Amino acid sequence: QQQVKQSPQSLIVQKGGISIINCAYENTAFDYFPWYQQFPGKGPALLIAIRPDVSEKKEGRFTISFNKSAKQFSLHIMDSQPGDSATYFCAASSHNTGKLIFGQGTTLQVKP
Amino acid sequence: DAMVIQNPRYQVTQFGKPVTLSCSQTLNHNVMYWYQQKSSQAPKLLFHYYDKDFNNEADTPDNFQSRRPNTSFCFLDIRSPGLGDAAMYLCATGQATDNQPQHFGDGTRLSIL
Numbered sequence: 455q456q457q458v459k460q461s462p463q464s465l466i467v468q469k470g471g472i473s474i475i476n477c478a479y480e481n482t483a484f485d486y487f488p489w490y491q492q493f494p495g496k497g498p499a500l501l502i503a504i505r506p507d508v509s510e511k512k513e514g515r516f517t518i519s520f521n522k523s524a525k526q527f528s529l530h531i532m533d534s535q536p537g538d539s540a541t542y543f544c545a546a547s548s549h550n551t552g553k554l555i556f557g558q559g560t561t562l563q564v565k566p
Numbered sequence: 567d568a569m570v571i572q573n574p575r576y577q578v579t580q581f582g583k584p585v586t587l588s589c590s591q592t593l594n595h596n597v598m599y600w601y602q603q604k605s606s607q608a609p610k611l612l613f614h615y616y617d618k619d620f621n622n623e624a625d626t627p628d629n630f631q632s633r634r635p636n637t638s639f640c641f642l643d644i645r646s647p648g649l650g651d652a653a654m655y656l657c658a659t660g661q662a663t664d665n666q667p668q669h670f671g672d673g674t675r676l677s678i679l
Contacts, residue, residue, distance in 0.1 A: 488667055497570075497656050497670035498609065543608055552597065552662055556608035 460557025589657030
């Protein structure tokens with residue numbers, strides 16, 4: 455019940471295309487859903503986050519879509535660029551513990 | 567400006583030789599976390615400090631210890647490193663207020679000879 459399932463494991467997208475990464479969770483106590491971007495040799499960096507009182511959040515080319523009833527959320531990267539090539543982790547936490555439960559990660563490659 | 571600083575970035579130690587990794591923060595956050603990340607895997611939480619209160623994860627080996635002498639610093643001690651402990655060790659900080667985001671350092675890559 456504490457798991458967050460992320461797919462796909464890897465993704466190849468052409469420059470200018472849309473990258474979509476999906477996550478699903480079981481624990482209804484989760485109330486905070488961040489996405490982290492990690493480049494090789496670096497720590498994860500917060501990209502964008504959403505709380506369950508909204509269904510969508512957009513920051514530049516990055517959008518989170520959130521479906522509370524389905525317990526799913528996804529990251530959309532519009533106009534994907536080679537510089538977006540990285541590993542992306544979705545995560546979930548509840549205010550009770552503050553602990554992040556990470557998805558398994560998606561390695562994104564954007565081809566020029 | 568780095569906000570969570572980990573030293574060293576790379577550490578090589580011998581099998582069984584104790585090693586200490588350090589983390590400092592300029593964010594004045596009250597929670598500090600230590601994660602272990604192996605290749606192509608998600609970070610795995612080892613333990614965290616809420617102020618001075620230490621919280622160990624149930625599956626963290628006894629070989630791993632931590633110290634937090636003050637708000638700004640936190641240390642990870644591996645008493646007798648084994649080959650399986652080779653990994654990236656990530657420190658993160660957060661403010662325990664309504665699910666504020668965690669901020670990660672760039673990690674220490676630990677190699678075991």
